[in-house]
Amino acid sequence: MTISTDTPDVAEAPPLEGRLRDLLAGKKIVMTGATGFIGEQLLWKILTELPDTTPAVLVRRKGSAGARDRVITLVGKPIFRELVQAAGGKAELVDSRIEVIEGDLPNVPPLPRDLDIVLHCAGDVSFDPPIDKAFATNTVGTRALMEAMLEAVTDEAGTLVKVPHYVHVSTAYTAGRRRGMIPEAQHVHDIDYDTETTWGLKLKETIELESRTPERLTRLRRQAERVHRKAGYLTTARDTEERRRTWVHDKLVEAGTERARSLGWTDCYTFTKALGERVVADLGRNIMVSVVRPAIVESSLKHPYPGWIEGFKMADPIILAYGKGNMPELPASPDSVIDIVPCDMVVNATLAVCATRPRIGEPVFYHVNSGARNPLTFADIYDHVRHYFLEHPLTPGGQGAAQLPTWSFPGAQRVDQLLNTSTKAYEFADMALKIAPRWEVFRQLARDLDKGGEQIAFLRRYLTIYGEYLRSEVTYLDDNTIALHNRLDPADLDAFAFDSSVYDWKEYLEDIHIASITAPIRRMEELKRKRRARPTTYRELTPAKQPGTVLAAFDLDGTVLNSDVIQSYLWVRLPELGPWGRSKAVLGLVRDLPGLLWTENRDRGAFLRALYRRYRGADLAALESFVDDTLTDLIMDRLAPEAIRRIREHRDAGHTTVLLTGTIRPFTRPLTPLFDHIVAADLATDEQGRCTGYLTGPPLVGEARPAWLRHYAAANGIDLAKSYAYADSHADESMLRAVGNPVAVNPDVPLMRVAQADHWSIVEWSSHSAGSRRNRPLGR
Incomplete structure (x- = not known):
């Protein structure tokens, strides 16, 4: 165990003197992650509430779309509608209010020399990233961004011409496997991030080499052949290569998880984010540094509107699976806290942090979470989720309506035993269905089995990735964050409040959040019902523009x-034979049928050649x-x-x-x-x-x-x-x-x-x- 339990010194949040729009007026904020969940709302908030602040967004090219094109597409989203209308168009908004920097992490281009604040909110947010990608984003990318920032504010003699403020968006879970109260301070550990990064990146090459050994390829090819042999060599080869890539990915994820846990972290994500914080501390000795650590970020409480969210976040798949009846149990401790915080509170706190001026070389940390002042346990969220879906089921009553499970929180071991038993039953049934007759009843059984298999895979994935989070025994203290909130100008409270103790969980979860994440599911189900109501087989064909081209x-x-x-063979051969000949032909076919079917399962062409030999004469x-x-x-x-x-x-x-x-x-x-x-x-x-x-x-x-x-x-x-x-x-x-x-x-x-x-x-x-x-x- 290399994480220390020592209590570090805590740097206090510096005061705010005035409104945020005035404190940040004339400032240029260089942002990463503007196309991401938090970054998108940060950009919207700056454009909406900070009219004299210039956001300069670092955005990578994607295919043929350059950075400016991607930002124009970004501001085409609904939350920017009023801003676009006021500017006279999407391009006009981008060109008049946003400075676009084309680049990527870790390939950071030169940054504007007139920058004041660098706000780094990009990063790999998956809890189980491959180890090489986690290091490339969270440590190498952070170093590259900070070095580009320092170069932009350093003259030819190597002297800082201005002191920038670097604001780093991290995660509360960089605390790793600690328990108890976690202060807003740098985590004490003795990990050499340069060494870990070097080895983490090298693992990609090592695992790629192993994936190409004859032994590994033979195993993967045989797995593919068992599934695709009838489809042909090229189909089998394509699947073999896909299995190899999947194997490499899974081994990189496994390597990251095990390395993180061996050093006291839950997973590679939190491990590399913690090392990224150490990079920030080392490179930020001569500048102002703030680190924002959100917990589980979910939909907005108030801005840009209640329930605003992009995609599904950490808790949402569990909520939706329960509503569909696909989450029979959760291996969580009912009294453990699930530390959820609305997105707009994270955005508001981050911009308030940008307006502070911490002491040079003394990073200030901020936990943006709810667990310390407004705790929500897993038993609580279960009650809210169950109540919501009882009142608003995803599928209306009648045939097909989801049966909501009753959770008893039996513990991880019981759930794991259930998964192992279910997996064995699934594998046996799957083998049987692969050779079943081509009847609709077996296709429906396969559909039902596949749903069960998806449920098993879902449960196993969540048990593996989030198991420790489901049984956490930590409280992230938020003294700095609340102190900063209390220093907001009263005129800023409506737009920039971030006190997580003020909202009611029933209102937030049932009336806002769950309603928001289920809305697209309900729309999708309605579309499916409409598709099922109309015949798809006989949809109108589009006539060829020129006959014969389709x-x-x-x-x-x-x-x-x-x-x-085989039936065709019997139709034509039996009538021309006498009674003895017909009996002989049928008996011979019955005798050879197992071999023919075995051949057909391996090679359709060889099967046909063997059968057509019987037409001789x-x-x-x-x-x-x-x-x-x-x-x-x-x-x-x-x-x-x-x-x-x-x-x-x-x-x-x-x-x-x-x-x-x-x-x-x-x-x-x-x-x-x-x-x-x-x-x-x-x-x-x-x-x-x-x-x-x-x-x-x-x-x-x-x-x-x-x-x-x-x-x-x-x-x-x-x-x-x-x-x-x-x-x-x-x-x-x-x-x-x-x-x-x-x-x-x-x-x-x-x-x-x-x-x-x-x-x-x-x-x-x-x-x-x-x-x-x-x-x-x-x-x-």
Whole structure:
């Protein structure tokens, strides 16, 4: 344990003499993090309440958008509307009130030489960042910003021409795993931040190297093959590489967490933020330094309006999960304090700190929190959250309404045991569903299972990241912060108050905060209900601007036709054999079926080749005649009526219709009028026209299909980004990815999961209808 428990000296907050707008008039505040949650409101507050203060924002280029373009986009947000109208436009507001500096952390460009205050509120706010990113942002970036600031106010002789005020927005949780009362002071520890930073950055290279070893890649490739083998080598390779990147990320997170805990901090975020504070203290010996330490920052109490928030913060996923019925328990101590503070109070306190003038070389620390004067326990917040959702459920009563769990706070060990048991049950059920028949009942079971899996993953993530915060035994003292608040000019109290003891938790949580974070969820649910109310399968197609420039590709078996190649084989082979021959053929197929299915699961092409060997000796012309004379009605009765209508809609829209199938060509003969082009497997024949048991070329399956589509599109001037593809099997994932409008039809569970993850259309086409004969494509 290298964190000291010694009580450090506490520097008192300096006084304020006058209104903030006067104290900060004529000042230039160089800001980082203006596009972030707190930074956005800080910028709004400066522009709104400090008319004679110039914010200079450090913003990085993002893609083709330069820093100025990004700031113009930023002021297009609703809270800046009145400011934009008064200025005559977004660009006019930026050019007249904001100085834009294009740059990034740690690559900080030269800063304005007339700066007065540097307000650093950028940083990695994730509680589980990869160790290299945490150090790059929180220590290296802080050092680079301070060095650029000092260079801007230093002349050629190395003398400070002015003493700037550096205001550093950190976090209350830099105290680490301490307990009891935490004063507003520098935390005492003996960590060498230069050494830790060097090793933290080097770990990225070390873990990247390990991820590329043959042993690691073999394990990752085999994991990918178990999921994507049917989809093809390239799909497997893409997933293998994605798994490698995920493995690297997870190992970097693990490395950061373990290093932090080995030194007395909860996680890498608080560890590197604490080291960043030490960087500030060392580089700020000759300037004025203030450090603002907010606790858990949530939506605004009052400004710019009650409930203002950007995204979801630390407590919000737990609140929403409870409202959806997905949070059965919380491994928190009911009497532990969850230290929440509204965003506008953090902003107000930070700007008040900017107006102070601390003594040179004596940093002043400010805790902006509620736990010391207005504590909220986990038992309290549970009562408020439960009461809110009982009064305002996310889903109306009736079928589908969420059942709110009753928490008993059983402790982390009980919850962890529950998670382990649930995880094992999930893994077993998932294995079974991956090989289940392609029926809607199994797809629905998979959807329900996936929701359960997401719930398990969510609970495990929160237990891992926030476990210690749920059982904290600390009180962050806020004497400096309250002393500063009490020195505000009375005229500033309406706009700049930040006393956390004055608001009521029921009003804030139930009437303001939870209502705010659930509003977008309710809007989303309403949109989902509207989408479910209208048919998505038959939405109106956009006609091609030029006929033939858009393509619609269809798989056959399981998509357009309720059949498979084994059934097709039995249809044509059994009638030509006598009773003994039929028995022999069926028995032989039953005997070989496990091997065929095993082959099909690994390699669709090899499976088709093995099956088509059984056509050896068949007369191809007789086979075609048999299909024309006998099987046409059977095939037509197994066509999905929705598929026929959809194909006709594509043709009416001027789209080129293509059938891509591994089925042998004779079985596609009844479908010829529907499609502009049919690609099927062709049986090779000898001089007498009898099948040899081989194909004339490789069957078009898996990743051969997108290759064919790209070649066909290039040769015929077709725009695949506007084209469509329909398929039912995970083996056709690559074909669906080749077009801009993929549609999963009656998908197997693996394809359904891909489609859901990538927001593809998923449709159910009936497999059989007595009216299907009326939908025959003949004559088209």
